[in-house]
Amino acid sequence: MNLKHASYIMAILEAGSITAAAKKLLISQPSLSQTVKAVEDELGLPIFDRHAKRLTLTYAGQRYVESMREIMTAERNLLSEIAEMKNDHRATLRIGISAQRSISLLPQILPAFLARYPLVTVELKELPSVRLEELLSKGGCDVAFITTASKQNDLEYRLLENEQIVLMASKQTAISRRIGQGTEIELSEAREENFVNLTSGHSVRTIQNHLAQLCQFEPRVLLELFNMEAAKLVTAQLNAVMVCPYGYIQGDTRVETLTKCYPLRCHGFERHFYFCYRKKLRLSSYMRDLFDIARSKCQYHTM
Structure with a gap:
């Protein structure tokens, strides 16, 4: 088994196509295709399902990649141990x-x-x-x-x-006038507020989705942003609320003076x-x- 060939196969898998991987690896597409053929000839089975729009692994390909990852990890572990023996x-x-x-x-x-x-x-x-x-x-x-x-x-x-997850509310919101700073609340207390959401994929957004579902309401979304820093600053300036880790708020005077924070009952979604x-x-x-x-x-x- 050739470790360089294995690294090329993994690059193809990550890129989704031989063409994209060849560009990333700075080698020609025919050369990379020959590498795939060499691995498949050695195994005697195809490693990629070429019928899908994006290249996916066959079962033989999955076993090949899993095994080669273990071999590469073992090699890295050995080299690391030897380097420490040499104080290098x-x-x-x-x-x-x-x-x-x-x-x-x-x-x-x-x-x-x-x-x-x-x-x-x-x-x-x-x-x-x-x-x-x-x-x-x-x-x-x-x-x-x-x-x-x-x-x-x-x-x-x-x-x-x-981390402690809180609801950060602009002082312009009804919830900030109704509930005192630092009071632990259910997310449903903000069901009438406008939400600034983080985009899907953020773990905070995942927690927010779980809590909203648990409280049986759909947040009214004013804006959706990828960047937490931008979302935090926008929320502070608007009549809006945001679910956020308290560590990202604590000590930030740009938002602390304009908002109130409420620890959320997370019901195990932490x-x-x-x-x-x-x-x-x-x-x-x-x-x-x-x-x-x-x-x-x-x-x-x-x-």
Whole structure:
């Protein structure tokens, strides 16, 4: 089995087509097609279902990719262990993180980390948390900072920070005049308000959807935004409310003076901030230190 061939097959799977993968890999399409043929000839079975619009794996292809990922992880673990035996920390560390978290966390942790490990090259993968879990499982990054609920899958979730989910309401809203700051509420208390929503895919939006369904109402959406920072600032200026982690509000005078916050009864629909990696990955010393540095900078934000 050829590890380079395997990495090309995974690139095709991620890109969805041989043409797109060839452009990303900076190689010719015929050359990449020959790689696929070589792997299929070696296995004696097709690895891609070519009848679908987007290339998908056959069962043989799934088993090939699963096995090759394990082999690649084993190789990375061995090289990491040998590098530590030689006290050699030259490496590339692929870190996944959401764009919102990168703004607040990276300036706090990267200076200390890179001062300790100047020979480690950091590559960032900025994606929403839900996509980071998928990327991590597929070996697209080494570690990731993910805001989610811990799951039973092939990932390890090491807790960095618990989060409190609140309803942030502009002082122009009826709920802010009716209920005092800091009062714990059901989301249904805001059923008559205008909502500024985060787009689908945000874990906060997922929690909001669950709570609205539980409370049996459909939020009246004024605006939907991808960027939490923009959504927060817009909500503060409008006659609107927003579901948001309290940690993103605390200390931000741009919104604190214009809004009131209410802890939400989440009924088990919670999210927390984790340092994640594949269970079979051996954490190198610099990965373990990255976790320790991040944990020292995180805290529980609560009202």
